[in-house]
Amino acid sequence: METQTVQNKRPGGRSAAVLNSVKVAVEELVQERGRERVTIPMVAERAGVNPTSVYRRWGDLQTMINDIATYRLDPSRPIPETGSLKSDLTAWAREIVEHYRNPTNAALLRGGAASAGETESDCTRNRRAEAGMMVQRYGTASPITPDEVLDHLVAPIIYRVIFLPWTLDETTADSLVDVLFANR
Amino acid sequence: METQTVQNKRPGGRSAAVLNSVKVAVEELVQERGRERVTIPMVAERAGVNPTSVYRRWGDLQTMINDIATYRLDPSRPIPETGSLKSDLTAWAREIVEHYRNPTNAALLRGGAASAGETESDCTRNRRAEAGMMVQRYGTASPITPDEVLDHLVAPIIYRVIFLPWTLDETTADSLVDVLFANR
Numbered sequence: 001m002e003t004q005t006v007q008n009k010r011p012g013g014r015s016a017a018v019l020n021s022v023k024v025a026v027e028e029l030v031q032e033r034g035r036e037r038v039t040i041p042m043v044a045e046r047a048g049v050n051p052t053s054v055y056r057r058w059g060d061l062q063t064m065i066n067d068i069a070t071y072r073l074d075p076s077r078p079i080p081e082t083g084s085l086k087s088d089l090t091a092w093a094r095e096i097v098e099h100y101r102n103p104t105n106a107a108l109l110r111g112g113a114a115s116a117g118e119t120e121s122d123c124t125r126n127r128r129a130e131a132g133m134m135v136q137r138y139g140t141a142s143p144i145t146p147d148e149v150l151d152h153l154v155a156p157i158i159y160r161v162i163f164l165p166w167t168l169d170e171t172t173a174d175s176l177v178d179v180l181f182a183n184r
Numbered sequence: 185m186e187t188q189t190v191q192n193k194r195p196g197g198r199s200a201a202v203l204n205s206v207k208v209a210v211e212e213l214v215q216e217r218g219r220e221r222v223t224i225p226m227v228a229e230r231a232g233v234n235p236t237s238v239y240r241r242w243g244d245l246q247t248m249i250n251d252i253a254t255y256r257l258d259p260s261r262p263i264p265e266t267g268s269l270k271s272d273l274t275a276w277a278r279e280i281v282e283h284y285r286n287p288t289n290a291a292l293l294r295g296g297a298a299s300a301g302e303t304e305s306d307c308t309r310n311r312r313a314e315a316g317m318m319v320q321r322y323g324t325a326s327p328i329t330p331d332e333v334l335d336h337l338v339a340p341i342i343y344r345v346i347f348l349p350w351t352l353d354e355t356t357a358d359s360l361v362d363v364l365f366a367n368r
Contacts, residue, residue, distance in 0.1 A: 035298055036246040062220040106301060113346050114219055114298035117290060122347045151360065155343035156335035162297050162346075163306045176335065183367050 021047040022054060026068055031104040035065060035111035062115045069112030069123035073099050079130055085142055086181050088134050093153055093173035096127065100161040101168050110162055127154055143184035152180050205231040206238060210252055215288040219249060219295035246299045253296035253307035257283050263314055269326055270365050272318045277337055277357035280311060284345040285352050294346055311338055327368035336364050 025046035029038045040061050044051040058064035073096075080091035100106050112123030131149040135142050153176050160167050209230035213222045224245050228235040242248035257280075264275035284290050296307030315333040319326050337360050344351050 034246075036244070060220070062218075110298050110301060114294050116347045117294060117345075117349050120348070124347055148363075150343075151340035152336055152363070156339040158343055158347075159334075159339035161301075163300045163308055163342075164304070165301050179332075179336070 018047070018049050018053055019057070022049060022057075022064075023068055026064065027104050027108065030065065030107045030111055035107060035114070038065075040064075062111075065108065065111040066115050066121075066123050069108040070121075070126065072105055072108055073126070075126040075130075079134060081137070085134065085138050085144065086177060088137075089131075089144075089149065089153065089180070090174055090177045092130065092134065093157065093177055094170075096154075096157055097168050097170075097173045100157070100165070103165070106161050106165050109158070113162060124154070124158060127158075144180060148180065153177065202231070202233050202237055203241070206233060206241075206248075207252055210248065211288050211292065214249065214291045214295055219291060219298070222249075224248075246295075249292065249295040250299050250305075250307050253292040254305075254310065256289055256292055257310070259310040259314075263318060265321070269318065269322050269328065270361060272321075273315075273328075273333065273337065273364070274358055274361045276314065276318065277341065277361055278354075280338075280341055281352050281354075281357045284341070284349070287349070290345050290349050293342070297346060308338070308342060311342075328364060332364065337361065 022043060025043045026038070029042060029046060038061065040054050041051050043061075043064075044054050047054075054064070058067060080088045082088050082091065100109065109123060116122035116124075128146075128150060131154055132146040135144055135146050135149060156176055157168070157172065160172070206227060209227045210222070213226060213230060222245065224238050225235050227245075227248075228238050231238075238248070242251060264272045266272050266275065284293065293307060300306035300308075312330075312334060315338055316330040319328055319330050319333060340360055341352070341356065344356070
C-alpha cells in the first residue's frame with residue numbers, strides 16, 4: 001500500500017524509483033508504439049505500478065509526456081562557455097541535434113508538441129531559455145539577438161526533428177550557426 | 185444504411201456530405217478540447233454519422249487528424265507568381281502565417297505533428313513542396329535554395345505556430361523573408 005505522497009521535485013527512495021520506472025516505461029512505449037497508441041494503464045502495467053500512482057502524479061497522459069519530454073535533456077547540465085558566442089552556440093546546437101537524433105527523444109518531442117501552444121511551459125522552453133542565456137552573457141557585444149537564435153537555430157533543428165528527422169546529421173548544427181553568423 | 189464506398193478523392197453526394205460533417209466535427213472538437221481529448225466515437229456523434237464510417241475511411245484518429253491537417257490549406261490553391269522570388273515568398277509566407285493564426289488550424293497542426301517523422305507524408309509536406317516549386321521557377325537565377333527556405337522561413341513559422349503561436353503577427357512573414365534575402 002502506498003501512503004507516501006509523490007513529490008514534485010527530486011523525490012527520494014520509493015517515489016524516485018516509481019518515477020523512474022514510469023519514465024522508462026513511457027519512453028519505451030512511445031518509441032515502440034508511437035505516442036498515439038500509449039495509454040496510462042499500459043504505462044502502469046509496464047512500470048509495475050498502480051495506475052492510481054500515475055494519475056496522482058501527472059493527472060493525464062499528455063501532461064506526463066510533456067513533462068518527460070521537457071526534462072529529457074537535463075536543464076541543469078553545464079552549458080558551453082568557451083569565450084565566443086559562436087563557439088558556445090555551435091557546441092550547444094551539436095548537443096541538441098545529437099540528443100534528438102535518438103528516435104526516443106524525437107518521439108517524446110512530437111508527443112510534447114501535441115500539447116504545446118497554450119502557455120510557455122512547452123517541452124522546448126528550456127532550450128529557448130538556454131539560448132537566451134548564452135546570448136545575454138555577451139550583453140551588447142552579442143551580434144545576435146535571442147529571437148534570431150530562436151528563428152534560425154532552434155526552429156530549424158526542432159522542425160527537422162519533428163517532420164524530417166532523417167535529415168539531421170553531424171553537419172546540421174555547424175551549418176546553421178555559420179548562416180547565423182554570416183556577415184556579422 | 186450505407187452501401188456506398190467512401191472514395192479517397194473528391195467524393196460526391198452522400199460521401200462528400202459525410203466527409204464534410206466529420207471534418208467540421210474534428211475541427212470543432214480539436215479546438216474545443218485539445219487533440220488529446222478527442223476520440224472517434226465523439227467525432228462520429230458530433231458529425232451524426234456511424235463510427236464505422238469513420239473507422240472505414242481513416243482507420244484511426246491520428247491518421248484522420250493528420251489527413252485533415254494536411255489538406256486544411258488547399259494544396260491546389262494558386263501560388264503567388266509575381267515575377268520576383270522575394271515577392272512570391274513574401275505573399276506565400278503571409279498566407280501561411282495568417283492561416284495558422286487561426287487557433288483551429290494551429291491545433292490541427294500540433295495534432296499532425298504528433299504523428300510525423302516516419303515518412304515524408306507529414307502535414308507540412310505541401311508547404312515544403314510549394315516552397316521548392318517557387319524556388320525552382322527561377323532556376324539557377326534563384327539566390328536561395330529550397331533548404332534555405334525550409335530552415336529560415338518554413339521552420340521558424342511552424343515552430344512558432346506549434347510552441348509560441350501568440351508571437352505570430354502581420355510582420356512575421358516579411359521579417360523572415362528580409363533575413364533570407366539579406367546580402368543576396
